[in-house]
Amino acid sequence: MRSLVLIVPGSIETRTGGYEYDRRMAAALRARGWTVGIRELDDGFPLPTPAQLERAQRALAAIPDGATVLVDGLALGVMPEQAEREASRLRIVALVHLPLAAEPGIRREFAVLFEAAERRALAAARLVVVTGQTTVAALERYGVDRDRVVVVEPGTMPAPLARGSVDGPLQLLSVAALTPGKGHDTLFRALASIHSRRWRLTCAGTLERHPPTAARMRALLREQGLDNQVWLGGELSEGMVADSYNRADVFVHPSLHETYGMVVAEALARGLPVVATNTGAIPDLIGDGAGLLVRPGDVDALAVALRQVMEDRELRERLAAGARRVRGRLPTWDQAAERMAAWLALREPADFAARSAALTRAVVDALPRRRPLRILDLATGTGANVRYLARFLPPDHKWLLVDRDPELLAEASRRTAAMMAVDTKCFDLGPLDRPEIFANRDFVTASALLDLVSERWLRDLAERALPSCSR
Secondary structure, three states: OOOEEEEEEOOOOOOOHHHHHHHHHHHHHHHOOOEEEEEOOOOOOOOOOHHHHHHHHHHHHHOOOOEEEEEEEEHHHHOOOHHHHHHOEEEEEEEEEHHHOOOOOOOHHHHHHHHHHHHHHHHHOOOOOOOHHHHHHHHHOOOOOHHEEOOOOOOOOOOOOOOOOOOOOOEEEEEEOHHHHHHHHHHHHHOOOOOOOEEEEEEEOOOEEEEEEEHHHHHHHHHHHOOEEEEEEEEHHHHHHHHHHHHOOOOEOOOOOOEEEOHHHHHHOOOOOOEEEEOOOHHHHHHHOOEEEEEEHHHHHHHHHHHHHHHHHHHHHHHHHHHHHHOOOOOHHHHHHHHHHHOOOOHHHHHHHHOHHHHHHHHHHHHHOOEEEEEEEOOOOOOOOHHHHHHHOOOEEEEEEOOHHHHHHHHHHHHHHHOOEEEEEEEOOOOOHHHHHHHOOOOEOOOOHHHHHHHHHHHHHHHHHHHOOOO
16 A cells, blocks of 8 residues: 655645645545655744754654655745755655745845755655746756656645625635735725725735735725725634635635636636736636636726626626636646656656656757657656656647556556556567557657667667658
8 A cells, every 4th residue: 555644734624725735645645555654843843943853853754664744835845954864764744835035025034044944844855736827937956857856736626616695795715814915905906996896805814924925914904994805714614615605706816826726726616717927827716707817916907807706797707707707627636646646656656766857858849849748658667767857848749658468568658647648559679570659759758678688779770760750
């Protein structure tokens, strides 16, 4: 049975997007037959005391040799010494929602310390899992090779369609902790500029994560005369959040930065029209017809968008129809867990790290521009070469996997199923007498096979491949 230890700072029941990801992923992996043990560290991270770091070290040291340990970046990023000490006996996998130094509003002196610590901690990890595509680029400055980074985006829980307000003021909903990066000040200023007061806003999200921000937002609401229009609900129970979604007419998310945008996906799952900022995966989630997008921090643009959805009922109905179309395409947590499991189950990160990423990128850059790319992999085995190369290739590519062992091909298909669809052919490559496998291929690749064949076989391969292949 496959097993995993998940390490989180504080309680995994904490109601933020990052903890929601950890919690849902653990449950979905268990549903797929994994054994997932959860270790909760002290809640002082990412600013732990020496005593809290010592307890974290003891927690790592107690994990058996060879275990796969997925560590939330909120803790791992400030545990470089502990990660380095245990890296030789544990398979440490970093789970990075957002680099600590990239948190909006962070003080510069903390950002400098966090970046230095996180750079060391990530170097000790065998694999780095990020929850959104934008984090991949953010990690470049940390010296993390792209071939050690995999993207596993969140899933979305199915939910009933929102009923909306039956009568009375239009109900707006925002779900986010009151922290500097969530853009509540932008939202409140935008709402203050709208003359109509036939609306109410519910803000569901903890007020304790960053008390100075919560205090400023309360003062801003008083200053703008919005005390009776906006309810700062704090950290609501799961049932109360679900009820808030059900009563909402429009979902608003003014965040300054997101790696994905889980709450936007949750709103779309309920068929709610969305007004949000174009950050993270939010534009991809909303598509062309489920919401209105504005630049992060743009008060005037947000006010215009809000005014449109408030005053134009037909627009709201069109956006709600778009959200209902989108909800059927949202990824599930089972699909997210399938992808996570596919990467965690592999013992390939060391092999991947030994390969030349520069050479791989040079080859990929030389490939033809037409799509889909048609690729042939020889002596596939369980598909390690395919999984390594797929991360560097554009999304639209088709693979033909060839091996003489049908069980290995079946395993390769199973392991790559969460990443791509493949075709397979089973036969002995010794005589290279199957010219049809080379026809119309853009790229022929092999890995360990090349250590086992003769120079004559390689020349024969080149003669057969070159007439019909681009590379």
